[in-house]
Amino acid sequence: MPTLHPFTVHFPLALLLVSSLFALLALRTGRNAWATSAYHCLLVGCLSGIVALLTGVADATRQVAGPDAIYGNDIMRLLNAHAFTSIAALACYTAALVRQHRQPTIIADRLARRGYVGLHALGALLLLLSAWLGGRLVYSVGLGIGV
Template structure:
């Protein structure tokens, strides 16, 4: 028995018989999963910068929060366009309850993120308490939407190329 043998695999997720191709793709690569990383990182960073402002009161954190909220909200809406193209143009995705739940959660999350940015834009120093609450709720909705997005990829093979 080899010394460096990999551990036995746990239960593998069965791959669907047929994949669902993305219509919003570049060179065969779906755009939506490529575009969500910066907005997600910005909105999680927003929670951290809000906590930095809460703990220190330093206006730097208020300015950082304004920028992170803006990048997260506007970048998220741009990424959602690619997701909506797939949802509305691919019949097999429209038939998935998981796809609709993912989309509805994402719209709710982006609406909260946009409200959060607007509140900060109009009154930059007014982060506490509502800005922090909106940031935390947005982060929770991101986690739920990401879980559903993962289910779309791993259980329904949305945007997966198993032929290549």
């Protein structure tokens, strides 16, 4: 069975990072169109992130617990770090989505936007770290290749 996770990670990665960029542009320019675009990218990015998370769990389970398992402490540490940072990033972006859904003019509110922008910044850092760890799993360990 082919691995599905590599095919599902690119949309949420791009959409969530672009939502952070759009949120910063909305903050900088004060234009609501950027905030609206950030919201839509967040919405689709979070939904596709859930799909990527589920395919990642399915692929990892098959590859580290199946009959052809590639298993070792180093691999499991990398895999767990990748999973943790992915879940944490998705949680940050989902919290930002909920905040913007509840308060569409969050960019205009000086106090509320601090937390919103902070969630975007933390989510972006965690997402980039997760992507790097995922790359290590593929290119250093060989997880997901030829399975």
